[in-house]
Amino acid sequence: MASLTEIAVSEGAVPEVDIAIAGGGMAGLTLAWALLRARPTLRLAVIEQQGAVERSVSFDSRSIALAAASVQQLQAWQLWPELAAKACPIRHIHVSDRGHFGKCYLTAEQFGLTEFGAVLEVEHLGQLLQQRLQNVPQEQLLMLQPDHIVALQQQQDQVQLQLASGKQLSASLLVVCEGGLSPTRQLAGFALSTEHYQQTAVIANLALAEPHQERAYERFTADGPIALLPLPGKRYSLVWTTSPEQAARLMQLGDSEFTAAAQQAFGYRAGVFVKSGARASYPLTLRRSASPVLHRIALAGNSLHSLHPIAGQGFNLALRDIAALVQLVENHTQNQPTDKNSAAEIGGYAMLRQYQLAREADMQQVMTLTDGLVRLFSNRSRLVALGRNLGLLGMLLCDDLKQPLAHQAMGYNAMQRLQAQLKEFSNHAAL
Numbered sequence: 158m159a160s161l162t163e164i165a166v167s168e169g170a171v172p173e174v175d176i177a178i179a180g181g182g183m184a185g186l187t188l189a190w191a192l193l194r195a196r197p198t199l200r201l202a203v204i205e206q207q208g209a210v211e212r213s214v215s216f217d218s219r220s221i222a223l224a225a226a227s228v229q230q231l232q233a234w235q236l237w238p239e240l241a242a243k244a245c246p247i248r249h250i251h252v253s254d255r256g257h258f259g260k261c262y263l264t265a266e267q268f269g270l271t272e273f274g275a276v277l278e279v280e281h282l283g284q285l286l287q288q289r290l291q292n293v294p295q296e297q298l299l300m301l302q303p304d305h306i307v308a309l310q311q312q313q314d315q316v317q318l319q320l321a322s323g324k325q326l327s328a329s330l331l332v333v334c335e336g337g338l339s340p341t342r343q344l345a346g347f348a349l350s351t352e353h354y355q356q357t358a359v360i361a362n363l364a365l366a367e368p369h370q371e372r373a374y375e376r377f378t379a380d381g382p383i384a385l386l387p388l389p390g391k392r393y394s395l396v397w398t399t400s401p402e403q404a405a406r407l408m409q410l411g412d413s414e415f416t417a418a419a420q421q422a423f424g425y426r427a428g429v430f431v432k433s434g435a436r437a438s439y440p441l442t443l444r445r446s447a448s449p450v451l452h453r454i455a456l457a458g459n460s461l462h463s464l465h466p467i468a469g470q471g472f473n474l475a476l477r478d479i480a481a482l483v484q485l486v487e488n489h490t491q492n493q494p495t496d497k498n499s500a501a502e503i504g505g506y507a508m509l510r511q512y513q514l515a516r517e518a519d520m521q522q523v524m525t526l527t528d529g530l531v532r533l534f535s536n537r538s539r540l541v542a543l544g545r546n547l548g549l550l551g552m553l554l555c556d557d558l559k560q561p562l563a564h565q566a567m568g569y570n571a572m573q574r575l576q577a578q579l580k581e582f583s584n585h586a587a588l
């Protein structure tokens with residue numbers, strides 16, 4: 158716990174807000190919106206380091222693949238109807254291993270579905286959330302930006318925050334959504350494990366000569382996977398994972414040279430690339446907090462878990478963190494107006510313990526799968542390559558073997574497990 162002498166708010170004072178959210182990126186703003194929809198009487202604050210007019214580092218030129226279960230969740234929070242027209246469904250998935258025989262095709266139809274999920278340019282999500290939250294009255298939502306937490310103190314019923322602007326704030330619960338490098342996570346004393354993959358993801362949009370038929374591709378290479386995610390129109394979002402040295406070279410290329418390099422690396426199975434858009438690069442790291450909670454504080458999104466984008470799971474996992482927090486806040490304010498007593502329930506031991514239990518297994522499973530895939534497909538051993546290609550070939554030939562991959566892509570199992578666990582918690586009010 159960080160020590161704090163400057164904040165002179167007495168113990169037991171009524172919290173100014175029920176929940177303070179540090180970080181107003183993809184996870185933080187989605188959480189704010191979903192909480193206000195579930196409990197309109199809540200008082201929230203979002204503390205975001207960037208100014209309202211700056212282009213957000215979270216809502217940049219990235220596109221994300223959303224599993225079908227995540228799309229359903231965004232639908233339940235009334236966000237999807239406006240995003241659907243800007244997203245592209247994924248109806249086919251093609252996986253291959255460069256230089257080897259293994260490959261696998263999945264089509265949604267085989268599983269009785271119309272799509273596995275959808276691809277969305279994150280700036281659309283950012284615009285929608287900002288627009289919706291702008292209309293929320295200040296008494297319900299305090300947007301504090303540009304600002305950040307410089308000190309915090311955990312007390313029995315609240316956490317007190319000192320902001321860089323000189324403002325002070327107390328909250329029943331602080332949810333940290335500051336991304337992978339969160340300073341507040343460190344300030345609060347969360348233990349963290351970090352592993353650098355020595356890989357960098359270069360992203361860009363590619364224009365195509367022909368329509369992509371809503372097909373996503375993942376091609377494994379010895380330097381890292383290359384993914385093509387279909388976007389509306391004849392466009393792909395490219396996520397090219399490679400060595401840091403090659404990524405630096407790719408970032409230096411002119412647009413036509415980069416387009417040609419992408420074509421050469423990927424081949425022509427996904428069609429002819431005619432143009433590439435703005436590029437960005439991300440060094441890839443596996444980061445995990447030892448615990449999702451400390452007294453009166455919870456972590457969510459990349460502050461809790463930063464993953465390799467190989468399986469497109471990061472934000473899908475974050476949406477389940479958010480779904481868990483929203484449901485638990487609902488459970489812990491059931492039938493009570495948000496007054497001093499009910500606010501004290503939010504962020505209390507029972508709620509945070511349930512959040513920890515609800516998130517740990519899912520997080521561990523997704524991190525193990527993602528990390529395992531990175532290691533399996535980056536391994537240059539011929540024996541390992543033979544094994545993984547037999548696995549891909551098996552999936553090509555046998556529908557039963559495709560099921561686990563398809564279920565992972567759709568995310569239904571994890572969401573169902575989470576809902577069942579939260580329901581059980583609400584049946585047994587406290588642990």
Ligand SMILES: Cc1cc2nc3c(=O)[nH]c(=O)nc-3n(C[C@H](O)[C@H](O)[C@H](O)COP(=O)(O)OP(=O)(O)OC[C@H]3O[C@@H](n4cnc5c(N)ncnc54)[C@H](O)[C@@H]3O)c2cc1C
Pocket residue numbers: 179180181182183184185204205206207213214215216219220221222223304305306334335336337339340341358360396439457458459460466468469470471472473474475
């Ligand atoms: C190349 C790439 C491809 C990806 N593809 C997919 C995909 O296909 N599917 C998928 O599900 N996920 C994908 N992801 C993961 C996804 O982008 C992350 O899960 C998501 O960005 C996490 O959101 P976040 O809000 O937790 O963190 P961020 O997006 O990092 O946002 C953090 C926010 O906190 C703010 N902040 C930081 N520090 C402070 C501070 N001290 N005080 C106040 N505010 C602060 C930042 O300004 C920012 O607004 C991908 C990631 C990468 C890099």
